[in-house]
Every structure is written in structure tokens, then in C-alpha cells.
Amino acid sequence: MALHRQSLSPTANLLRNSRLFSLPNPLPRPPVSETFGAGISKASDSATLPYPTHQAITTTKSSLARGDWGLKRPLPSRSHLVQVSDPVLRINQLDTIEHVTDFDSAADHVRTRQKWEEMSVPMMKGMTQMRDYDLSGTPPSGAFEARDDTTSYDTEMGLDEAGLYLRALKLNREKNQAAERKTPKALETDRRKAIAAEQKAFQAAQKEKWEAKKAEWDALGITGKDRPEELKAFRVKAREERKAFKKASAEQNSPPPAPFSPFSPPPVDPIVHNTKRWKHEGPWLPGLGAERFTEYLAKEISKRRGEFNTYLVEFVKNEIYTTRRLAASKSGKTAPMDIQEAEVWHQEQERQWALITNDEVKEGIKALRKETANNPLGSKLVTKLIMPFLKLPAIKFKYKAYAADASSRDIDQYQFDQETAPLSTHPSAGLGYLRSKSYIANHPILGPQSSPSPIPARVIQPRTTSTTKEVYARLGVGGFVANDQFRSTDTSSGSRANISNARDVETIDLDTVGGKKVLVQPMFGSVTNDGRIHIKLKRSSGPEVQVARGELDDKPPMREGFDSDPLRNLGGTAKSGIKELDEQSARAKQLNSFLDGMNLQDKAV
Structure with a gap:
């Protein structure tokens, strides 16, 4: 039998009677500030956030x-x-200490998204x-193209050059391990x-x-307990001899290194394999704090470590192997002229190149670490192993001392390249x-x-502005x-030939009610790594401006260079090019009509 409503707990009543009892946690508030040349940041508490943080x-x-x-509880209708x-x-807070619901209007972001849909950008x-x-060239590809909307690491399109190299390395490792397991059992026995x-x-x-030492002590009539120092020294010496024997035996009877089977880097197709993924499984290391980075090292x-080794x-x-092969090709040694002898010679060369000892591997690892210490972001260890193995986004620096918005501070001259940094959302946002x-x-x-x-x-x-001169108007x-x-640096007349007023946004317009407006065409938009939307605008100057103003002229379009009467010059009034013979030309007719008018005025007088 169903429980009576009064017998239910207040929480159960709330969940049963509420149609909306779960809201997603709000996102962290983004900083709304702007840094100026002197390093001063100006923030605003009332400015619209670059992206919504609460559910509408x-x-x-x-x-x-x-x-x-x-x-x-109901919200006040007043x-x-x-x-x-x-x-x-x-909803900022469902229930405060004053037992009220803290809410605010979400029309700023909701209406903005509706306007964006109407603009079709x-x-x-x-x-x-x-x-x-x-902006007259080929438009850029959209955010939903296969190159830009790839998140999988299992497909060919989801792998870049480093990912292909790591996959080939993994397959070659499995191949060599299978060859090592095929060692003859007789040799191992x-x-x-x-x-x-x-x-x-x-x-x-x-x-x-030990028996000889014991016999010596028995002849002297003493035991090991009477000489503890000699007994201890004998045992320490025996222990050291045992360790030295084990080490020498392991080195002498260690199995010979299995021949290494090399591999060639797989071919990279720039059309298929790219690095334009917007989402990575690994974190963005420059964006991690000290605690999160330490936690990532400890847990992940x-x-x-064993798999990476x-x-x-x-x-x-x-x-x-590649270094040995390259050195042999530069040494000048040539193969025998006979085909069979040349094949045997090549096989012997490859067998010698493939014999790699553990000491050589250790020296190679030390060389890689030394290279990484000198060039952390561009070394082979980082670009070919660490990045694809941990599936981290690429980290690149960009020199911005000569950029249009360059800062005078030395710390701002080098920044992380945002083109390779991962996005916090889908490229379409x-x-x-x-x-x-x-x-x-x-x-x-008009159709x-x-x-x-x-x-x-x-x-x-x-x-x-009142203090500075900006490059672009906003x-x-x-x-x-x-x-x-x-x-502001555009001085060529050709770039502004279709603009009625070239200086229409140079200064503020105080006469127009609501401020000056210009007609533009949004071409495309893009989202940055911090979630801010940027739009590329193009001034409208063609017939679409007249259509937007309602100047609808119902007439067919006229082609450029169109002659409505191509046979008009074939009549008797055609121009000959000689002044004396062109009395019936248009200019001569105007002159004759003017003279006739003067004569009529004289007669009237």
C-alpha cells in the first residue's frame, strides 16, 4: 500500500512535487579584465561575462x-x-540563509544566442x-569538418606524425618480443x-x-668463539666473494643480445594526419597548478613508468641502429661486385648493426636526457615519445614582440601559441x-x-579616443x-573605394541618436582557449545595402557595358571623326539648338 503524503519526509515531498530539483553546478567565474601596456589590469563587476556560467x-x-x-518556492511576480x-x-542559489531564492536574469546570454542564430554565422x-x-579569398573551413572535429585516437585521422611513430614503435616492440620468445630451448637449458x-x-x-680454517683452529686448540674478530672477517670475505661470483657468472653466462629488428617511420599524409584536434586525453600542462601537477605525476x-621504459x-x-647505418653509408665501404657476395655482406652488416648491448642503451638514454635538458619542448624524447604516449597537447612558444598588440613588458614577449593549445569547449561553442x-x-x-x-x-x-589612437574601431x-x-593605417583608396565615408568611425558621433551605425556582414566566428568569441566583420557596400534600407526598385539588373541600341551608329547621323562632317552629331545638335534659341530671343526683342 502506498504511503500517505504526510508520512513522507520533507525531502521526499520536495522531490515528488518539484519538476526541477537538480541544476548543474555553475562554472567558475571568468575574469573580466583588460591588461594595459603598463601591466595594469582593469576589471568590471557589472560587465557581461564572455560565456554563461549558470543554467538558464x-x-x-x-x-x-x-x-x-x-x-x-515560487518566485515573486512583481x-x-x-x-x-x-x-x-x-538561479544563483536555491536556498539562502534568509530562506529566499537568489535569482537573476539570464537574458544577456540567451538573447545573444538567439541573435547569433538569426545572423547565421x-x-x-x-x-x-x-x-x-x-577577405576575397577562400573562406576557412568550419568547426564541423572532419579535420577539426576529431577526438578519437584509434582512427587514422586521429593520429598525427608523433602518434603514427609511437604506434609503429609499439608494433615493432611486440614483434621483437615475439622473436625473443622463440629462443631455442636447448641453448637456454x-x-x-x-x-x-x-x-x-x-x-x-x-x-x-672453511674446513681448512677450522682445521687450523683445531690444531691450535681454539674455536671460532675464542676469536670473534677473525670469524667475522672470514664471513665478510666469504660474503664478498659470493657477490663477486654471482656478478661475474651473470655477465659471463648472460644470454647474448637478441638481434634488433628496426623499423622505418610510417609515411605521413598531410591531408589525413593532422594535429587540429580540439580535445586531448592528457591535461594542458601550462594550465595546471602546482598541486594538480604533483597529483598528476603521482597518480598518472x-x-x-614501466610501460614507458x-x-x-x-x-x-x-x-x-639508424645512426650505425648512416655512419656506414658515409664511411665509403662498398659491397662486393658479385650479387651473392653482396647479399651476404649486407646481411653481415645488418647483423652487426642490430647487436645492441644494454650499456649502449643506457648511454643512449643519457644522451636523450641531456638533449631534453637543453631543449625541453623540441627534443626527440618529448616530441616523439612523451607527448604521444601521455596524449598531451603540443606546447609551443610564440614570439610577440612585433605583433600589433605587443606589450612593452619582457614577460609578455613570449606567449604560448594558442593555435596548438586545447580548447575548453567545442570549436563551435x-x-x-x-x-x-x-x-x-x-x-x-526580390527572391x-x-x-x-x-x-x-x-x-x-x-x-x-580621448587618450589613445586605436588601430581598429570596435x-x-x-x-x-x-x-x-x-x-587606421589603411591609406590605399582601392581598399575603401566602395565606402561612402572613409572616416566614418574615426571619431565619436555625438549628433546621431543612439550612436552611429554601419552596415556589416559577419563572415565567421571563432572561440579562443579561454571561451571568448571573436567575429570577423566585412563592410557591406553593394546592392544588399539598398535592400536592407527598403529601397526596392522593381527593374531587371543592368549588365555592365550593355548597349541598348547597338545599331544606332549605322544611321545617317553617324560620326565620321571629322569636325566638318559631324554637324549632325550630338554636340553639333546642342550647339544648333542653342543658336536657334538665341535667334528667337533676338527676333522677340
Whole structure:
């Protein structure tokens, strides 16, 4: 029998009666600050965050009238945050110490996303195309292309050059281990018998020495207890001889090194194998704190040390084999002229190259460590082994002393290359799902258009401010702030031939109500590693501007250089090129009409 509602606990009642009782934990608040040349950071508490941190919720019209949002308690209907046409809220805290629900409006990010969908802007990966000034070339590929939207390590497209090398190294290691296991059992049995015989002979010699020492003490009438120092020295000497024998026996009877089977690096197809993945299994090391980095070393690295040493030994052996082969090719030794003798000679050379001892492997590891100490990010050990083995994103430095936004501080001249750093989200950032801008806008009256309707952008900051002169003017488009297409250093008239006013964003416009607006066309957007959205804008200057203003002229388009009457010069009034014969030309007719008018005026007078 079902329990009565009153017999249930308050928590059970809450979960049964609430339609929304679980909200995802909010993301950490991103810093909203800007660093200036002197290293001073200016932050704002009221500025819109670059990305939402709380879940946005909404409710139906009927529930809105009752203040029911599916929470623990109704929200006040008199709040100005819900007295709008389509309210959306974010819950800062479900239950405070004052027994109220702390909420705020989420319209800033929700409306911005709706505007983005209306603008139909595709997203692309990386910030390289954002720095291009010429927008007439091939547009960049979208964020949903197979090259940029790859996260798997099991497919060919998910591996880069280092990943292919590590996979080939792993397969070659398995091949060599299988060859080592095929060692003849007879040789292994003989080796063990030889070791056992040597141990038996050594033990017999040690026993004879002890019996001789004991007989000497018996002849003198003393025992080992009467001379503890001599007994202790004898035992220490015997122990040292035993250790030396074991070491010598192990070196003498150790199995010969198995011939190493080398491998060649696999071919890399630049179209298939790339490094444009946006998600890695390993962490971004420069972004880890001291505690998290120590924890990563203790938990993740320590338990895989043995597996990594296996690949390291295989890598060193292959490097030694390659070095020997290269040195032999440069030594000038030639193979015999006879084909069979040449084959035997080559086999002997390869057998000698493949015999690699443990001491040579240790020396190779020391050389790799020395190279890594001199060049940590560009060494072979890091690029070919550590990065693909731990599946870490590549770490590259970028020199920015000559960049347009370069800082005067020395610490800011070198920065991590953001093109290789992993993203905190998908390259599309959940804003849209267009792969490119290759679509045709359809006007309800004029039909298909070559260019979509432009979007008005408000001039938020002109090039010339009260204190500085910026390179770009900043425009506000659909809730985002973007740079203008033109720079203050653009002086060529050809780049601004289609702009009615070349200096329209140079200074602030105080006369226009609401500020000056320009018509732009968003080309594509991109998200940075810290979650900020950037948009590439292009000024609109063609017929789409007239369509956006409502200047709809219902006439067919006129082709350039079109002559409506190509046979007009074939009549009797055609020009001959001679002034005396061109009396009936257009200029002559104008002159005759002017003279006739003067004559009529004279007659009237």
C-alpha cells in the first residue's frame, strides 16, 4: 500500500512535487579584465561575462502567472526580471540563509544566442583567419569538418606524425618480443646447466676454505668463539666473494643480445594526419597548478613508468641502429661486385648493426636526457615519445614582440601559441551548426540574393579616443564586440573605394541618436582557449545595402557595358571623326539648338 503524503519526509515531498530539483553546478567565474601596456589590469563587476556560467531556465505562461518555476518556492511576480515578454532566469542559489531564492536574469546570454542564430554565422577553429585583411579569398573551413572535429585516437585521422611513430614503435616492440620468445630451448637449458655447475664448484671451494680454517683452529686448540674478530672477517670475505661470483657468472653466462629488428617511420599524409584536434586525453600542462601537477605525476605518471621504459628502450635501439647505418653509408665501404657476395655482406652488416648491448642503451638514454635538458619542448624524447604516449597537447612558444598588440613588458614577449593549445569547449561553442557560409539568402519580394542582408553594427569605440589612437574601431554586433574591417593605417583608396565615408568611425558621433551605425556582414566566428568569441566583420557596400534600407526598385539588373541600341551608329547621323562632317552629331545638335534659341530671343526683342 502506498504511503500517505504526510508520512513522507520533507525531502521526499520536495522531490515528488518539484519538476526541477537538480541544476548543474555553475562554472567558475571568468575574469573580466583588460591588461594595459603598463601591466595594469582593469576589471568590471557589472560587465557581461564572455560565456554563461549558470543554467538558464524558463517556464510556461500559465505557470509564470502563479510564479511557479518548478523550484522549492515560487518566485515573486512583481520582480522586474519576470515582468517581460519572455523571461529567462538563472538561479544563483536555491536556498539562502534568509530562506529566499537568489535569482537573476539570464537574458544577456540567451538573447545573444538567439541573435547569433538569426545572423547565421558559421564557426571555425583557430584564430589565424581572424588576422587576415583580405577577405576575397577562400573562406576557412568550419568547426564541423572532419579535420577539426576529431577526438578519437584509434582512427587514422586521429593520429598525427608523433602518434603514427609511437604506434609503429609499439608494433615493432611486440614483434621483437615475439622473436625473443622463440629462443631455442636447448641453448637456454645449456646456459642454466653451466650456471648451476659454476655455482656448485664455487660452493665446494668455499667449503674447502672453511674446513681448512677450522682445521687450523683445531690444531691450535681454539674455536671460532675464542676469536670473534677473525670469524667475522672470514664471513665478510666469504660474503664478498659470493657477490663477486654471482656478478661475474651473470655477465659471463648472460644470454647474448637478441638481434634488433628496426623499423622505418610510417609515411605521413598531410591531408589525413593532422594535429587540429580540439580535445586531448592528457591535461594542458601550462594550465595546471602546482598541486594538480604533483597529483598528476603521482597518480598518472608513476603507474605507467614501466610501460614507458619499454617504449624508451625500443626507441633508443632504433636510434642506435639508424645512426650505425648512416655512419656506414658515409664511411665509403662498398659491397662486393658479385650479387651473392653482396647479399651476404649486407646481411653481415645488418647483423652487426642490430647487436645492441644494454650499456649502449643506457648511454643512449643519457644522451636523450641531456638533449631534453637543453631543449625541453623540441627534443626527440618529448616530441616523439612523451607527448604521444601521455596524449598531451603540443606546447609551443610564440614570439610577440612585433605583433600589433605587443606589450612593452619582457614577460609578455613570449606567449604560448594558442593555435596548438586545447580548447575548453567545442570549436563551435554551441552557438551554431553551419559548416560554411555557402548558402543563398532568399528575399520575400526580390527572391534569391547574392549576399545576405547586412546587419547594423553600433560604433562602440571609435579609432580616436580621448587618450589613445586605436588601430581598429570596435563595433557591437548582435551582443558581441568585434573589430572593424579597416585599420587606421589603411591609406590605399582601392581598399575603401566602395565606402561612402572613409572616416566614418574615426571619431565619436555625438549628433546621431543612439550612436552611429554601419552596415556589416559577419563572415565567421571563432572561440579562443579561454571561451571568448571573436567575429570577423566585412563592410557591406553593394546592392544588399539598398535592400536592407527598403529601397526596392522593381527593374531587371543592368549588365555592365550593355548597349541598348547597338545599331544606332549605322544611321545617317553617324560620326565620321571629322569636325566638318559631324554637324549632325550630338554636340553639333546642342550647339544648333542653342543658336536657334538665341535667334528667337533676338527676333522677340
